[in-house]
Amino acid sequence: MRTDSSSGTLPAREHLPAGDAGTPVLDVVIPVYNEEKDLEPCVLRLHDHLRRTFPYAFRITVADNASTDATPAVAARLGAEIAEVSHFRLEQKGRGRALRAVWSASEAPILAYMDVDLSTDLNALLPLVAPLISGHSDLAIGSRLARSSRVVRGPKREFISRAYNLILRGSLQARFSDAQCGFKAIRRDVAQVLLPLVEDTGWFFDTEMLVLAERAGLRIHEVPVDWVDDPDSTVHIVRTATEDLKGVWRVGKALASGSLSLDRLARPFGDDPRDRDIKDVPKGLARQLVGFCVVGGLSTLFYLLLYSAFRQFSGSQIANALALLVSAVANTAANRRLTFGVRGRGGAVRHQAQGLVVFGIGLALTSGSLAALNAASSEPAHSTELAVLIAANLAATVLRFLLFRAWVFPDRRDGAVDGPAATGRPTGHLTGRSTVVASHTPAPGTSPAPPHPTGAVPEYAAHPGHPEQPPLPRRQAAPAQGLRPARPYDSTEPGDKR
Numbered sequence: 001m002r003t004d005s006s007s008g009t010l011p012a013r014e015h016l017p018a019g020d021a022g023t024p025v026l027d028v029v030i031p032v033y034n035e036e037k038d039l040e041p042c043v044l045r046l047h048d049h050l051r052r053t054f055p056y057a058f059r060i061t062v063a064d065n066a067s068t069d070a071t072p073a074v075a076a077r078l079g080a081e082i083a084e085v086s087h088f089r090l091e092q093k094g095r096g097r098a099l100r101a102v103w104s105a106s107e108a109p110i111l112a113y114m115d116v117d118l119s120t121d122l123n124a125l126l127p128l129v130a131p132l133i134s135g136h137s138d139l140a141i142g143s144r145l146a147r148s149s150r151v152v153r154g155p156k157r158e159f160i161s162r163a164y165n166l167i168l169r170g171s172l173q174a175r176f177s178d179a180q181c182g183f184k185a186i187r188r189d190v191a192q193v194l195l196p197l198v199e200d201t202g203w204f205f206d207t208e209m210l211v212l213a214e215r216a217g218l219r220i221h222e223v224p225v226d227w228v229d230d231p232d233s234t235v236h237i238v239r240t241a242t243e244d245l246k247g248v249w250r251v252g253k254a255l256a257s258g259s260l261s262l263d264r265l266a267r268p269f270g271d272d273p274r275d276r277d278i279k280d281v282p283k284g285l286a287r288q289l290v291g292f293c294v295v296g297g298l299s300t301l302f303y304l305l306l307y308s309a310f311r312q313f314s315g316s317q318i319a320n321a322l323a324l325l326v327s328a329v330a331n332t333a334a335n336r337r338l339t340f341g342v343r344g345r346g347g348a349v350r351h352q353a354q355g356l357v358v359f360g361i362g363l364a365l366t367s368g369s370l371a372a373l374n375a376a377s378s379e380p381a382h383s384t385e386l387a388v389l390i391a392a393n394l395a396a397t398v399l400r401f402l403l404f405r406a407w408v409f410p411d412r413r414d415g416a417v418d419g420p421a422a423t424g425r426p427t428g429h430l431t432g433r434s435t436v437v438a439s440h441t442p443a444p445g446t447s448p449a450p451p452h453p454t455g456a457v458p459e460y461a462a463h464p465g466h467p468e469q470p471p472l473p474r475r476q477a478a479p480a481q482g483l484r485p486a487r488p489y490d491s492t493e494p495g496d497k498r
Contacts, residue, residue: 029111065090110129
């Protein structure tokens with residue numbers, strides 16, 4: 001999405017209006033399973049806190065996923081006694097399944113959830129949702145691992161939590177600090193697009209949602225929290241950790257293969273200054289230069305090592321050609337993914353072919369330099385050869401960047417997504433990271449298809465550009481609307497992870 005830049009000022013993202021009295025702006029979901037003892041104290045304490053401190057109308061929704069004790073009766077009684085409390089009943093277990101069902105049915109513009117034990121101090125609730133209400137952020141999470149957080153818990157849980165987040169950082173390059181804290185919020189317009197892409201229905205639901213949101217460029221706000229461990233927690237640590245590791249492997253594999261269609265989530269909400277047309281400022285140039293320099297430096301080192309190895313059994317010209325060929329293929333692949341942000345396999349062969357043409361130009365420069373050196377000196381020293389090659393490669397590098405940017409990976413900014421006829425890649429695949437989805441505003445008389453509460457991913461979610469794919473909504477401050485009446489939700493999804 002690009003906006004008019006003639007005024008020279010960025011348009012503000014509007015604050016959600018408070019709306020009429022009784023219209024919920026915030027829906028706080030409490031997922032429960034066999035919590036007949038703790039449910040009522042939790043709801044009463046949360047309701048009292050929101051009534052005293054929250055400046056907007058709110059709703060508390062108890063999401064009962066297949067409880068077998070008196071939890072459904074307690075939830076029903078609380079819903080009958082307190083106007084701001086409602087409840088859902090699901091016939092299958094899974095915290096992620098419960099959150100998906102309630103968030104998909106809710107019409108509140110801000111959706112949140114917290115664990116029934118209320119381990120997180122409720123004073124963090126308003127700071128959690130405020131950036132979402134103002135339009136500044138897309139998701140918000142409480143963090144027990146932030147430097148200013150105050151946490152009381154045993155060494156075993158502390159170790160598991162920190163080890164898990166280190167795994168996320170190392171394997172999925174996650175930058176958020178705490179994936180497992182049961183204290184999160186999301187804007188409803190973001191949830192409508194993000195939830196259909198989340199497959200997990202259990203405890204990994206949070207992590208998967210955050211990883212996909214971060215990879216798609218959505219803004220995640222973190223709030224330091226005060227947190228006290230619940231010694232009576234019913235979470236099975238070993239089984240949860242095993243399922244989480246399976247989820248990390250599944251998501252990591254999908255991200256590495258390019259099978260996740262995150263391009264349709266690339267900054268779809270609000271106005272991003274990186275999407276604006278500013279005269280004489282090429283978009284993404286600074287980031288591309290940094291990425292290209294890093295890749296180029298590593299490629300040059302790789303090339304010199306190869307040249308030195310090939311030089312042991314061949315002449316300088318053959319060693320140079322072989323080293324440049326191997327490093328050129330690796331350089332093109334690295335620049336394709338890291339510098340110009342092209343994901344997936346579409347167009348990869350064409351890009352390598354064009355990269356080989358660029359390689360031929362670099363070969364001509366370096367070979368010509370070697371020929372000139374050999375003409376000047378019959379037996380030049382190896383160090384002299386390397387110095388000449390470094391100088392020639394610097395010149396070839398500048399030319400390579402220009403050709404990559406203008407020819408191999410052009411940044412098409414005509415407002416349309418590349419189609420198969422134009423690029424040979426699947427419809428909806430973006431040319432580069434700085435390219436944005438063409439349209440996010442629903443056509444008149446249409447509305448985005450609702451998310452699938454059961455977790456099934458529709459065909460258009462896996463294939464961008466599918467004719468049934470709903471248009472992505474632009475993040476705007478829509479007037480707060482009422483919540484649909486609470487009703488039983490009978491999930492028919494087969495199988496349960498937990």
